[in-house]
Amino acid sequence: MRVHVADHPLITHKLTVLRDKTTPSPVFRALTEELVTLLAYEATRGVTVEEITIQTPVTETVGVKISEPRPLVVPILRAGLGMLEGMVKLLPTAEVGFLGMVRNEETLEPTTYAERLPDDLSDRQCFVLDPMLATGGSLAAAIDFLFQRGAMHVTAICLLAAPEGLERLEAETAGKDVTIVLGALDEKLDENGYIVPGLGDAGDRLYGVV
Ligand code: PRP
Numbered sequence: 586m587r588v589h590v591a592d593h594p595l596i597t598h599k600l601t602v603l604r605d606k607t608t609p610s611p612v613f614r615a616l617t618e619e620l621v622t623l624l625a626y627e628a629t630r631g632v633t634v635e636e637i638t639i640q641t642p643v644t645e646t647v648g649v650k651i652s653e654p655r656p657l658v659v660p661i662l663r664a665g666l667g668m669l670e671g672m673v674k675l676l677p678t679a680e681v682g683f684l685g686m687v688r689n690e691e692t693l694e695p696t697t698y699a700e701r702l703p704d705d706l707s708d709r710q711c712f713v714l715d716p717m718l719a720t721g722g723s724l725a726a727a728i729d730f731l732f733q734r735g736a737m738h739v740t741a742i743c744l745l746a747a748p749e750g751l752e753r754l755e756a757e758t759a760g761k762d763v764t765i766v767l768g769a770l771d772e773k774l775d776e777n778g779y780i781v782p783g784l785g786d787a788g789d790r791l792y793g794v795v
């Protein structure tokens with residue numbers, strides 16, 4: 586598993602505003618989108634391309650285009666939905682599949698309540714979107730789901746992660762082609778499974794308490 590932690594003042598600045606508990610939902614949503622676009626630049630570094638020949642107004646030249654099958658972007662509902670627009674802004678030709686998962690706040694184990702993905706993900710590059718990698722249970726289950734359908738490579742983009750969650754993912758995805766791109770790696774999980782210092786409940790801050 587490869588882990589890339591962003592190191593850019595613009596990302597740290599936007600994350601600081603996102604962490605602030607006084608930041609209201611509309612600003613939180615806008616910043617989430619902007620952060621994903623910045624992180625997507627790094628996350629798509631390995632996207633498969635092939636050479637094509639085109640005519641410029643001056644001459645013929647060789648460039649590249651993103652290969653088929655198209656990459657698949659998979660936001661994990663709810664909070665991952667807040668990252669979708671920022672991702673497809675950079676990768677407009679991607680297909681989008683959905684996974685709905687919720688973590689039981691007592692056992693911290695995830696349950697999958699919705700799934701809309703292609704049956705066959707053979708040769709697909711998949712990009713999973715979830716702002717929070719806490720215990721890692723939700724992301725590990727999502728990644729396992731995609732590999733079971735034949736995915737070739739999975740890149741996850743998360744705004745924040747806890748070291749405990751990364752360790753779990755490392756163990757559970759051993760031998761698989763997985764990349765994790767993070768806005769920041771935080772200190773730890775608290776006794777309720779929340780990331781510290783974190784930003785609180787990402788889904789609630791994006792969409793309100795349900
Ligand atoms: C949050 C978050 C992740 C998960 C992370 O979702 O968006 O999916 O928790 O926790 P884990 O790493 O310990 O599994 P939540 O279950 O709160 O659902 P929501 O997005 O609908 O708010």
Ligand code: URA
Nearest residue numbers: 719779780785786787
């Ligand atoms: N889910 C969140 O939304 N925030 C956390 O800190 C942990 C899990």
